[in-house]
Amino acid sequence: xxxxxxxxxxxxxxxxxxxxxxxxxxxxxxxxxxxxxxxxxxxxxxxxxxxxxxxxxxxxxxxxxxxxxxxxxxxxxxxxxxxxxxxxxxxxxxxxxxxxxxxxxxxxxxxxxxxxxxxxxxxxxxxxxxxxxxxxxxxxxxxxxxxxxxxxxxxxxxxxxxxxxxxxxxxxxxxxxxxxxxxxxxxxxxxxxxxxxxxxxxxxxxxxxxxxxxxxxxxxxxxxxxxxxxxxxxxxxxxxxxxxxxxxxxxxxxxxxxxxxxxxxxxxxxxxxxxxxxxxxxxxxxxxxxxxxxxxxxxxxxxxxxxxxxxxxxxxxxxxxxxxxxxxxxxxxxxxxxxxxxxxxxxxxxxxxxxxxxxxxxxxxxxxxxxxxxxxxxxxxxxxx
Amino acid sequence: xxxxxxxxxxxxxxxxxxxxxxxxxxxxxxxxxxxxxxxxxxxxxxxxxxxxxxxxxxxxxxxxxxxxxxxxxxxxxxxxxxxxxxxxxxxxxxxxxxxxxxxxxxxxxxxxxxxxxxxxxxxxxxxxxxxxxxxxxxxxxxxxxxxxxxxxxxxxxxxxxxxxxxxxxxxxxxxxxxxxxxxxxxxxxxxxxxxxxxxxxxxxxxxxxxxxxxxxxxxxxxxxxxxxxxxxxxxxxxxxxxxxxxxxxxxxxxxxxxxxxxxxxxxx
Amino acid sequence: xxxxxxxxxxxxxxxxxxxxxxxxxxxxxxxxxxxxxxxxxxxxxxxxxxxxxxxxxxxxxxxxxxxxxxxxxxxxxxxxxxxxxxxx
Numbered sequence: 001x002x003x004x005x006x007x008x009x010x011x012x013x014x015x016x017x018x019x020x021x022x023x024x025x026x027x028x029x030x031x032x033x034x035x036x037x038x039x040x041x042x043x044x045x046x047x048x049x050x051x052x053x054x055x056x057x058x059x060x061x062x063x064x065x066x067x068x069x070x071x072x073x074x075x076x077x078x079x080x081x082x083x084x085x086x087x088x089x090x091x092x093x094x095x096x097x098x099x100x101x102x103x104x105x106x107x108x109x110x111x112x113x114x115x116x117x118x119x120x121x122x123x124x125x126x127x128x129x130x131x132x133x134x135x136x137x138x139x140x141x142x143x144x145x146x147x148x149x150x151x152x153x154x155x156x157x158x159x160x161x162x163x164x165x166x167x168x169x170x171x172x173x174x175x176x177x178x179x180x181x182x183x184x185x186x187x188x189x190x191x192x193x194x195x196x197x198x199x200x201x202x203x204x205x206x207x208x209x210x211x212x213x214x215x216x217x218x219x220x221x222x223x224x225x226x227x228x229x230x231x232x233x234x235x236x237x238x239x240x241x242x243x244x245x246x247x248x249x250x251x252x253x254x255x256x257x258x259x260x261x262x263x264x265x266x267x268x269x270x271x272x273x274x275x276x277x278x279x280x281x282x283x284x285x286x287x288x289x290x291x292x293x294x295x296x297x298x299x300x301x302x303x304x305x306x307x308x309x310x311x312x313x314x315x316x317x318x319x320x321x322x323x324x325x326x327x328x329x330x331x332x333x334x335x336x337x338x339x340x341x342x343x344x345x346x347x348x349x350x351x352x353x354x355x356x357x358x359x360x361x362x363x364x365x366x367x368x369x370x371x372x373x374x375x376x377x378x379x380x381x382x383x384x385x
Numbered sequence: 386x387x388x389x390x391x392x393x394x395x396x397x398x399x400x401x402x403x404x405x406x407x408x409x410x411x412x413x414x415x416x417x418x419x420x421x422x423x424x425x426x427x428x429x430x431x432x433x434x435x436x437x438x439x440x441x442x443x444x445x446x447x448x449x450x451x452x453x454x455x456x457x458x459x460x461x462x463x464x465x466x467x468x469x470x471x472x473x474x475x476x477x478x479x480x481x482x483x484x485x486x487x488x489x490x491x492x493x494x495x496x497x498x499x500x501x502x503x504x505x506x507x508x509x510x511x512x513x514x515x516x517x518x519x520x521x522x523x524x525x526x527x528x529x530x531x532x533x534x535x536x537x538x539x540x541x542x543x544x545x546x547x548x549x550x551x552x553x554x555x556x557x558x559x560x561x562x563x564x565x566x567x568x569x570x571x572x573x574x575x576x577x578x579x580x581x582x583x584x585x586x587x588x589x590x591x592x593x594x595x596x597x598x599x600x601x602x603x604x605x606x607x608x609x610x611x612x613x614x615x616x617x618x619x620x621x622x623x624x625x626x627x628x629x630x631x632x633x634x635x636x637x638x639x640x641x642x643x644x645x646x647x648x649x650x651x652x653x
Numbered sequence: 654x655x656x657x658x659x660x661x662x663x664x665x666x667x668x669x670x671x672x673x674x675x676x677x678x679x680x681x682x683x684x685x686x687x688x689x690x691x692x693x694x695x696x697x698x699x700x701x702x703x704x705x706x707x708x709x710x711x712x713x714x715x716x717x718x719x720x721x722x723x724x725x726x727x728x729x730x731x732x733x734x735x736x737x738x739x740x741x
Contacts, residue, residue: 076728077728080728080731080732083732083736084732084735084736084739084740087739087740088739088740099740118688118729119728119729119732122684122685122729122732122733123732123733123736125683125684125687126680126681126684126732126733126736126737127736127740129680129683129684130680130736130737130740130741131740224453224455224456226455226459229456229459229460233552233553233577283452283453283456284453284456287451287452287453287456290451290452291411291412291449291452294411294412295411295412297411298409298410298411299411320451320452321451323450323451324449324451326450327387327389327390327447327449327450327451328387329387365683365684365686365687366687368687369687369688369689
């Protein structure tokens with residue numbers, strides 16, 4: 001049993017307040033959450049039933065022009081430009097006039113891009129010193145998991161974490177989110193983003209979303225463009241697939257009629273469209289993700305899946321996962337919508353507040369140094385049994 | 386197990402071939418049957434009598450609805466073919482014990498193999514290594530266990546020496562079969578198997594087995610793993626200088642894999 | 654306060670940034686100090702509060718490294734100043 005109430009809220013209140021700051025990639029998110037102080041949390045395993053209330057959840061995304069990715073320097077500049085304004089807005093939406101009422105300020109310690117992470121932690125430290133509120137450093141991946149658990153109430157799911165920087169299949173065991181499978185090279189979101197760049201489609205609202213929409217428009221769904229399928233046990237690799245589909249797209253744009261996959265060798269007629277490529281890429285990549293997830297489920301004997309991370313909003317991925325689960329006894333899929341799937345401040349506040357309630361706060365600002373590498377399984381998950 | 390999957394294979398095999406499901410993994414379902422795919426049915430035994438000694442295993446890769454039909458077809462064929470090929474090749478290697486391949490239908494994802502093992506006494510279950518070690522938990526370091534584990538290591542050594550890797554070496558994937566009153570270990574389930582000259586793959590194989598032993602038989606794991614490695618080394622030691630060098634490389638990588646815990650460190 | 658040189662790196666810069674109060678200058682020192690320098694053999698920085706002033710000492714192996722290091726730290730100082738401005 002776990003006692004989440006051993007560190008009571010500030011000023012004798014019967015609820016906790018946490019501010020979460022996220023800026024590990026191109027989204028800057030600020031969220032404020034509230035946990036009621038409930039007797040049931042003193043002796044239970046209910047870290048996914050905190051009865052969390054979201055007081056505010058604001059976000060600003062750094063969007064680059066079509067064909068361009070976001071660079072660390074520019075992203076950090078974006079975050080610096082917006083950070084203070086977003087915190088002001090979040091406090092206003094939450095109706096908090098005196099920020100020293102906050103129990104904790106949670107920031108992303110890693111993993112992510114160094115410069116953007118750093119730009120946010122500088123503000124977090126300043127706020128902490130000014131308001132005299134303790135800091136909590138949160139692992140970005142654990143933030144996604146805890147957010148997903150609280151929103152969906154999935155008790156002990158196998159987690160598929162799919163985003164621009166990560167692709168991991170995770171299951172909890174003995175105070176640790178263990179990684180059962182992961183990408184051996186690039187992340188799924190990175191693969192989709194880079195293909196979107198090759199296609200020069202807009203990065204607004206997100207490159208992956210636009211690929212998803214193009215895939216829906218594919219008129220030739222029976223005829224899949226064959227791509228490499230690179231699952232290795234519970235791991236997968238995606239850089240080869242990206243390289244290959246990129247080369248197909250380039251041949252398509254350059255009207256390279258010598259490519260017999262894309263053009264009829266007799267008439268030179270185009271056989272494959274951009275929409276077909278998007279459809280085939282998604283079908284191929286997602287089949288790989290679902291397969292490794294199913295393998296992990298069989299391994300740990302679980303029948304629940306929780307999909308988190310930006311790519312988790314993809315409806316086709318959710319559908320495929322649901323289809324896999326239907327064929328397993330009592331299989332269930334849990335997913336969240338874009339408010340929570342995509343990086344946000346609330347997830348950092350949620351995971352951070354759990355850490356805070358277990359007494360895991362920062363005493364010395366020297367412990368707030370952010371880190372690009374920070375594996376999910378390095379975190380001691382004190383708030384679960 | 387989903388009834389739909391069972392119906393799927395029952396329809397494929399027809400009612401002439403009765404099947405009993407024994408396990409379901411993520412990728413395949415395993416059944417037993419007493420019908421041989423092409424030998425004439427023995428008139429004396431009824432096809433519905435599962436107690437007869439001639440048993441066969443059918444490993445079936447069901448159609449996965451979540452993935453596109455053409456991906457599904459390609460994968461089923463590729464993997465069934467791959468597993469059949471590797472089984473066929475391994476059974477040619479002197480000294481190596483794997484189940485004999487009887488028939489394969491790559492388009493329908495179905496392979497027939499020889500049935501190995503038996504039910505252990507006192508309801509300890511099927512005679513895979515895992516249950517066998519449980520059975521001996523009251524006398525964990527007896528001679529029989531030691532001999533068996535050395536033989537297990539020897540089998541893995543042979544596999545690796547011939548540049549094959551198993552890909553999913555767990556204690557459930559080692560089946561013990563009685564041969565003249567002795568337990569002979571057989572490696573089964575080569576669904577993730579491959580030919581590989583990489584020390585990395587071999588190191589991971591050894592690590593995965595070590596973890597499996599530790600997680601299910603933790604109190605005796607140190608000794609058990611020592612015996613397995615004793616058998617493993619003996620294969621390489623018999624191969625002279627070249628063998629010694631290769632073994633050194635594998636053991637070094639094994640140590641590295643153990644330190645980093647299978648996974649390499651990755652940028653966030 | 655004068656620049657105090659702690660090593661022999663040849664390229665130096667000394668900055669004084671005025672804050673409204675000594676507490677604010679102290680906050681800035683606390684916030685800026687934790688971050689490690691990537692190449693300590695090429696670049697040094699020291700933060701000290703002198704009354705309501707933040708004093709920053711830079712030393713570097715060459716002018717390019719100095720320029721890059723200084724500009725990145727000034728960005729951080731801007732964030733600190735803006736945060737203090739907005740919330741005090």
